[in-house]
Amino acid sequence: MKVGKTLIRAEEIETALARIGGAISADYAGKDLLMIAVLKGAFITMADLARHITIPVEFDFMAVSSYGAATKTSGVVRILKDLDQEIAGRHVLIVEDIIDSGLTLNYLLRSLRVRHPESLEIAALLVKKDIQRIPIDVKYTGFEIGPEFVIGYGLDYAGKYRNLPHVAVMVEDDAEDDDTTIE
Ligand code: IMP
Numbered sequence: 001m002k003v004g005k006t007l008i009r010a011e012e013i014e015t016a017l018a019r020i021g022g023a024i025s026a027d028y029a030g031k032d033l034l035m036i037a038v039l040k041g042a043f044i045t046m047a048d049l050a051r052h053i054t055i056p057v058e059f060d061f062m063a064v065s066s067y068g069a070a071t072k073t074s075g076v077v078r079i080l081k082d083l084d085q086e087i088a089g090r091h092v093l094i095v096e097d098i099i100d101s102g103l104t105l106n107y108l109l110r111s112l113r114v115r116h117p118e119s120l121e122i123a124a125l126l127v128k129k130d131i132q133r134i135p136i137d138v139k140y141t142g143f144e145i146g147p148e149f150v151i152g153y154g155l156d157y158a159g160k161y162r163n164l165p166h167v168a169v170m171v172e173d174d175a176e177d178d179d180t181t182i183e
């Protein structure tokens with residue numbers, strides 16, 4: 001597999017995060033907001049989204065594993081790193097890089113709901129359209145995309161390409177439509 005065509009340019013991502021950051025700032029004004037990024041993929045979305053938020057907010061991080069090194073979902077989710085903070089009575093916003101089958105998030109939502117947050121919502125940069133195996137209510141969505149496997153802007157293929165400033169599709173090695181210099 002190799003890096004293929006750009007799906008979403010860096011400037012388009014920036015515009016979407018500004019829109020979402022503005023909405024979060026308005027919706028949670030005067031509230032005690034804790035934003036939780038799901039590592040590793042969401043680290044870049046969280047960092048860039050955070051800078052479009054104009055209200056006081058705290059951050060925490062969780063790490064889960066869902067895929068191993070392949071591109072297919074296993075349905076098995078493991079918490080590798082739990083939150084540092086209690087969330088009971090707090091407004092919690094989960095920040096995700098991408099929602100594919102929805103299995104990861106469904107598991108996370110269930111494990112966080114039993115801790116009794118005041119509210120629990122989701123912001124996702126990318127949502128793969130109509131392929132969730134479990135319906136997930138996403139409050140803030142950057143982009144709806146097709147079912148293709150994408151990399152960049154935090155998203156990896158076998159651990160690589162997270163540092164690309166844009167989102168690109170992965171293609172077979174013999175495909176001709178690559179347009180980036182990273183091999
Ligand atoms: P889900 O449980 O199928 O919704 O998958 C969630 C996780 O799988 C994401 O947080 C990503 O880490 C990974 N993932 C799903 N689709 C992609 C993709 O197209 N590119 C890179 N990672 C993906």
Ligand code: MG
Nearest residue numbers: 041067155156
């Ligand atoms: Mg991943």
